[in-house]
Structures are given as structure tokens and as C-alpha cells.
Amino acid sequence: QKEVEQNSGPLSVPEGAIASLNCTYSDRGSQSFFWYRQYSGKSPELIMFIYSNGDKEDGRFTAQLNKASQYVSLLIRDSQPSDSATYLCAVNQGAQKLVFGQGTRLTINP
Amino acid sequence: DGGITQSPKYLFRKEGQNVTLSCEQNLNHDAMYWYRQDPGQGLRLIYYSQIVNDFQKGDIAEGYSVSREKKESFPLTVTSAQKNPTAFYLCASSMSLGLPNKGEQYFGPGTRLTVT
Numbered sequence: 001q002k003e004v005e006q007n008s009g010p011l012s013v014p015e016g017a018i019a020s021l022n023c024t025y026s027d028r029g030s031q032s033f034f035w036y037r038q039y040s041g042k043s044p045e046l047i048m049f050i051y052s053n054g055d056k057e058d059g060r061f062t063a064q065l066n067k068a069s070q071y072v073s074l075l076i077r078d079s080q081p082s083d084s085a086t087y088l089c090a091v092n093q094g095a096q097k098l099v100f101g102q103g104t105r106l107t108i109n110p
Numbered sequence: 111d112g113g114i115t116q117s118p119k120y121l122f123r124k125e126g127q128n129v130t131l132s133c134e135q136n137l138n139h140d141a142m143y144w145y146r147q148d149p150g151q152g153l154r155l156i157y158y159s160q161i162v163n164d165f166q167k168g169d170i171a172e173g174y175s176v177s178r179e180k181k182e183s184f185p186l187t188v189t190s191a192q193k194n195p196t197a198f199y200l201c202a203s204s205m206s207l208g209l210p211n212k213g214e215q216y217f218g219p220g221t222r223l224t225v226t
């Protein structure tokens with residue numbers, strides 16, 4: 001069983017709609033959770049992190065964490081074509097290492 | 111201008127040759143990491159170092175070697191023993207764990223290695 005799982009997509013969302021990206025993890029001891037955006041051919045860029053249950057908002061992005069369900073999500077409101085990218089979920093399991101999911105490819109259609 | 115630099119951006123080698131990828135950071139981060147990414151895949155950890163003169167194997171260390179002689183530098187050597195070396199190689203760094211740091215890592219621009 002993979003430690004961090006994401007739907008690989010592609011996820012296609014119309015411009016202006018809400019994009020919802022999901023991630024589940026297997027280690028209940030996981031402490032902090034990260035979302036990275038990766039444009040094609042580029043390196044990952046950190047866009048959100050969360051470590052407490054509930055929601056964390058930053059501009060058009062909202063990260064949601066539910067530790068009981070071992071589930072973390074990223075919502076992108078008012079999606080723009082520039083949001084088209086692969087989104088990587090990463091989990092810190094207590095050591096100074098991150099475990100990454102395989103990423104969800106998101107396409108925003110004008 | 112703080113950041114992580116990797117060079118070169120593209121690298122071509124013949125099979126059987128060792129090649130060293132450079133990674134330098136001026137963020138004063140303690141920890142540094144090397145990942146490999148294959149097309150359509152997530153990131154797999156090769157090696158990491160939490161302090162100068164110390165490093166640990168990640169999930170796919172076979173065929174790779176590293177050194178950490180300076181805090182700012184963490185070069186990766188891809189040896190001829192690595193069976194499928196063609197990939198996108200990413201270097202990252204992180205502050206030591208502890209408030210406010212929660213383990214977030216920041217990435218360099220990457221080196222795309224092609225071995226034929």
C-alpha cells in the first residue's frame with residue numbers, strides 16, 4: 001500500500017469553478033502536510049502547508065485536514081488557466097523527510 | 111538573492127560514465143535532499159543530509175553517492191552502477207525541525223540527465 005495516495009487525474013475543471021484535489025495517507029503519526037504545484041518541466045513550488053485539523057485559507061487556496069480520516073485536500077477557488085499544473089501532496093511523518101504522492105494533473109479549461 | 115541553484119540544467123552522458131550533479135543553497139538551511147522524478151511520477155528520495163559530514167540513504171540510494179563537506183553544498187554522483195539513470199533530478203533544502211518550521215522543503219530548478 002502506498003504511503004501517500006492521490007488520484008493521478010487528469011482532473012479537468014472549467015475556468016472560474018472550484019478545483020478539488022484530494023490526498024490520503026497511511027501513517028497516523030504524520031504531523032504536517034504540504035501541497036506543491038509543479039508546472040510541466042519545472043521544479044515543485046510550495047503553495048500551502050497545514051498541520052492542524054480544519055481549514056487553512058490563503059488567497060484562492062484552501063487546505064483542509066482531517067487527521068481522523070487521514071485525509072488532506074486542496075481547494076482552488078475561481079480556477080484560472082494558470083492553475084493548470086500537477087499538484088503534489090507531501091506528508092511529514094516525524095522524521096525530517098517528506099513522503100510525496102504521485103501527483104494529480106489539473107487542467108483548467110477556458 | 112536567496113535560493114537553491116542546480117547545475118547544469120541539462121546533462122548528457124554516455125552509459126558507463128559517472129556524472130556529478132551540483133546543488134548549492136544560500137538559505138542557511140541545515141538539511142538538504144536529493145530526489146529523482148520520472149515522467150508522470152512523484153518524487154523519490156535518493157539521499158538526504160541533516161548536518162554537515164553526515165547523510166542517510168533514502169528509498170532508492172543504490173547507484174548514487176553524495177557528500178556534505180559544506181553546509182551550502184550537497185553534490186550527487188550518479189555512478190555507472192545506476193541501471194536507469196535518465197531522469198529529472200531535484201535538490202531541496204529545509205530548516206531544522208522545530209517551530210516555526212514544520213518540515214517544508216524548497217526546491218532548486220532541477221537537472222535533467224539523459225544517459226544514452
